[in-house]
Amino acid sequence: MAMRGENFRFWLPVVLLSAFALYSAQKLVRTHLSSKVAAPNYMFTRRLPARRGTIYDGGATPVPLAKSVPFWEYRLDPVALTNRVVKPRGKPRRTPEEIQATIADALHIDRGRIAAMCRNTSKRYQFLAMSSDPDAHAVIADSRQVAGVAIEDRQVRQYLHDRCLSHVVGSVNAAGEPSAGIELKFNAELTGVPGLVRGKKNAIGSELYDKRIEEVAPIPGSDVYLTVDNALQYDVETLLARGVREFGAGSGWCVVLDAKTAAVLAMASLPDFHPLSYGRASDAEKINRTVNFTYEPGSVMKVITAATALDMGIVKPDTLYDTRRNDERYHKLPGDGSHVWEPRMTVADAIVHSSNIVIGKLGCDIGPARLWNSMRAFGFGQRTGVELPGEESGILRDWRRWDVLTWSRAPIGQGVSVTALQIACAYQAIANDGRRMKPHIVERIVAADGTESYRHVPKVAATPVSKGTARTMREIMLGVASPAGTARRAAIKGYSVSGKTGTAQKVVNGRYADGLYRATFCGIVPSGVVKLRPEDEEPVPPRIVVLVTLDFDSRAKYHQGGNSAAPVFRLVAMAALRRLEVEPDRPDELVDDFGDGELDAILDERARRRPLER
Amino acid sequence: MKRNRRVTRRMSVMATGSMYIGAVMLTLFVMVIVNHLAASSCTQLKKTIGDRRRELDALENERLREQARWDGMTTPQRLDAALLRHGMKMRDPDPARQIVRLSRATGQPIRCQASVEIARARAASVTSQTARYDGGRGAIRR
Numbered sequence: 001m002a003m004r005g006e007n008f009r010f011w012l013p014v015v016l017l018s019a020f021a022l023y024s025a026q027k028l029v030r031t032h033l034s035s036k037v038a039a040p041n042y043m044f045t046r047r048l049p050a051r052r053g054t055i056y057d058g059g060a061t062p063v064p065l066a067k068s069v070p071f072w073e074y075r076l077d078p079v080a081l082t083n084r085v086v087k088p089r090g091k092p093r094r095t096p097e098e099i100q101a102t103i104a105d106a107l108h109i110d111r112g113r114i115a116a117m118c119r120n121t122s123k124r125y126q127f128l129a130m131s132s133d134p135d136a137h138a139v140i141a142d143s144r145q146v147a148g149v150a151i152e153d154r155q156v157r158q159y160l161h162d163r164c165l166s167h168v169v170g171s172v173n174a175a176g177e178p179s180a181g182i183e184l185k186f187n188a189e190l191t192g193v194p195g196l197v198r199g200k201k202n203a204i205g206s207e208l209y210d211k212r213i214e215e216v217a218p219i220p221g222s223d224v225y226l227t228v229d230n231a232l233q234y235d236v237e238t239l240l241a242r243g244v245r246e247f248g249a250g251s252g253w254c255v256v257l258d259a260k261t262a263a264v265l266a267m268a269s270l271p272d273f274h275p276l277s278y279g280r281a282s283d284a285e286k287i288n289r290t291v292n293f294t295y296e297p298g299s300v301m302k303v304i305t306a307a308t309a310l311d312m313g314i315v316k317p318d319t320l321y322d323t324r325r326n327d328e329r330y331h332k333l334p335g336d337g338s339h340v341w342e343p344r345m346t347v348a349d350a351i352v353h354s355s356n357i358v359i360g361k362l363g364c365d366i367g368p369a370r371l372w373n374s375m376r377a378f379g380f381g382q383r384t385g386v387e388l389p390g391e392e393s394g395i396l397r398d399w400r401r402w403d404v405l406t407w408s409r410a411p412i413g414q415g416v417s418v419t420a421l422q423i424a425c426a427y428q429a430i431a432n433d434g435r436r437m438k439p440h441i442v443e444r445i446v447a448a449d450g451t452e453s454y455r456h457v458p459k460v461a462a463t464p465v466s467k468g469t470a471r472t473m474r475e476i477m478l479g480v481a482s483p484a485g486t487a488r489r490a491a492i493k494g495y496s497v498s499g500k501t502g503t504a505q506k507v508v509n510g511r512y513a514d515g516l517y518r519a520t521f522c523g524i525v526p527s528g529v530v531k532l533r534p535e536d537e538e539p540v541p542p543r544i545v546v547l548v549t550l551d552f553d554s555r556a557k558y559h560q561g562g563n564s565a566a567p568v569f570r571l572v573a574m575a576a577l578r579r580l581e582v583e584p585d586r587p588d589e590l591v592d593d594f595g596d597g598e599l600d601a602i603l604d605e606r607a608r609r610r611p612l613e614r
Numbered sequence: 615m616k617r618n619r620r621v622t623r624r625m626s627v628m629a630t631g632s633m634y635i636g637a638v639m640l641t642l643f644v645m646v647i648v649n650h651l652a653a654s655s656c657t658q659l660k661k662t663i664g665d666r667r668r669e670l671d672a673l674e675n676e677r678l679r680e681q682a683r684w685d686g687m688t689t690p691q692r693l694d695a696a697l698l699r700h701g702m703k704m705r706d707p708d709p710a711r712q713i714v715r716l717s718r719a720t721g722q723p724i725r726c727q728a729s730v731e732i733a734r735a736r737a738a739s740v741t742s743q744t745a746r747y748d749g750g751r752g753a754i755r756r
Contacts, residue, residue: 009631013638020642063689069682070675132679160686209664234690578706 042200044207050192051155053221055169055182057230058443064160065230066169066183071156072137074107074128074149078118081148088144099146106139107131125150159275165233167269167288168226168388168441171278179278180286182224182442185389189445192221220448227263227443232256235575236266243550243568244270250553253289255424256576259524259542261458262428262437264386265576291391294417298504299561300522301413302359303473304426306351308374309362311469317348317476321358352479354486354501356412363411371411372399377464378426379436380418387442394418413502423522424547430474431524431542433467435460474498475529490521490566492574494584496530499523499569501561515555521565522547525573526585540585546573
């Protein structure tokens with residue numbers, strides 16, 4: 001007996017401990033290693049979608065351009081609506097008709113439509129509506145009022161400015177697939193990382209919130225901040241649309257660049273599309289003509305030719321050229337029209353009057369190899385690297401493949417094709433004392449936790465001409481917007497404008513079409529050659545580069561750059577100068593507005609007072 | 615005495631064994647109870663945290679919806695439309711009357727500042743003269 005008792009005392013704790021260890025082990029396996037075991041029916045795993053990042057503009061106070069907003073999606077189950085008992089406290093059971101009326105009133109839907117959906121009992125979970133109205137949601141989610149409506153949380157992409165900047169911002173469809181613009185280019189950054197929920201559900205499939213086993217919160221996408229000023233963009237689009245309409249153009253585009261950094265301040269292309277109906281937009285509407293479209297630039301290229309010749313010391317601004325076609329190389333070179341009548345003309349005048357013959361001859365004097373190299377340095381024939389999808393590089397054939405005619409055609413902007421942004425960047429180089437900066441439209445990217453994952457650093461892409469040449473070119477180009485130049489309608493009161501017109505014939509079926517043109521004006525404001533006070537060492541620096549092109553699909557009365565694109569340029573530049581608060585470099589022109597001797601009286605008064613104040 | 619000593623020794627062995635088992639059982643019991651209490655407390659905390667988090671999410675969603683609604687109402691297009699609805703049309707000032715920052719201001723007047731002085735003079739012409747009118751004599755002190 002003694003032995004039996006001792007055995008019992010020894011084995012009892014061993015058995016108990018073993019049982020406890022087994023129980024704990026089983027618990028451990030169930031809790032932590034259950035992923036290796038088939039999940040029972042009451043378990044569920046759900047992905048939590050991450051909120052897509054916001055796209056902001058580049059104003060002083062960033063304004064959201066595209067934003068994901070939480071919405072509720074409502075789906076109607078006719079079977080549940082008819083069969084489920086809905087009985088408010090202290091009131092009789094609600095009839096299906098009453099429930100339908102409540103749903104219709106809350107979601108502002110026609111009652112007849114809901115009744116028709118309810119009659120179709122073969123189709124369950126029919127789409128009812130999307131809403132972000134919390135009052136409506138409170139009514140629909142109240143099980144004592146409504147039954148038969150399934151509610152799902154959704155993220156809806158909202159484009160708060162409708163069509164404004166649509167080509168740049170792009171579009172995302174209902175499935176979250178990006179289609180164009182920044183949405184497409186920075187999709188990885190904007191998307192974020194989805195989260196995960198694993199837990200238990202009850203007999204009717206509803207989640208038991210207190211039985212969640214695992215919960216990983218989603219990481220929202222990063223926010224993208226652009227350089228574009230939304231208010232300026234609105235002005236530019238409005239003015240461009242007005243210009244396209246008034247001059248009878250089929251389409252038009254405009255780029256506004258910061259003259260120092262090549263930051264894109266505005267970018268408009270018409271016709272445009274609404275981001276929410278991108279799928280229904282035509283190809284003509286979808287294309288961003290500032291970067292995804294190439295065309296012969298026409299006379300705006302003459303500035304590049306003249307700058308190259310001046311920089312290489314081949315000519316000086318006052319070098320005279322014969323304006324006759326006295327060489328076979330200039331055979332069939334487009335004439336100079338009625339605006340050029342001098343038998344001999346200086347290089348500076350050739351820019352001011354846009355002489356094809358003089359600039360064609362100048363191009364031949366430079367030679368194809370040097371001209372080609374200079375054009376490459378100005379950025380033609382290669383992508384600018386702006387952060388937009390599908391950018392075209394343009395066509396600038398190797399100089400060894402140029403025929404004799406191309407020697408005199410490329411200098412005047414024929415036989416090469418460029419994008420609007422390339423032209424604007426080339427002019428930006430002239431505005432920025434010869435330094436061509438890499439254009440950019442994204443200023444920074446900020447992650448959800450506030451850390452900056454990207455910030456643009458200004459980068460010099462090339463230095464095609466020297467500082468002196470750039471300044472000389474700006475001085476020459478001042479004449480274009482003067483009463484003697486081809487674009488006197490580009491002049492802006494209070495500011496000096498250096499620019500150049502371009503009227504390029506369109507190519508249709510491989511031939512230049514008669515009467516169809518693209519009118520361009522590209523200008524720098526202020527010109528950067530006018531001093532505010534005589535004693536100043538430096539002139540007022542250039543602030544913006546503006547390019548405007550109007551594309552005529554049919555014959556138009558005002559199809560030339562000077563009388564169609566230039567007036568639009570003037571309005572756009574004025575809006576930009578006002579928004580950016582640029583100081584006038586010719587304030588006298590503004591002061592003259594007062595007239596009636598009041599100004600003189602004020603100045604006299606000031607002159608009299610000044611000695612006493614000292 | 616011998617028998618008594620033996621009995622005493624056997625009793626001592628039994629008592630030690632029982633105490634050992636009792637201690638183990640008590641420890642296990644206490645551990646199980648503590649485990650259950652802690653688990654219960656954790657579950658309660660988890661539930662509270664979950665509720666708060668859902669509440670926070672709902673409020674954050676509400677904030678996002680309201681923010682989007684406000685952003686949508688204050689776009690330049692909508693503001694223009696709202697002004698037009700009330701029969702108003704806003705326009706920017708003439709370039710001559712717009713005040714801009716001078717990047718290299720020296721303190722010395724330049725001609726464009728005359729426009730500012732005109733505005734100041736016009737504004738001052740009524741108030742200052744009224745304030746400095748010295749009655750009876752009909753003179754304005756400058």
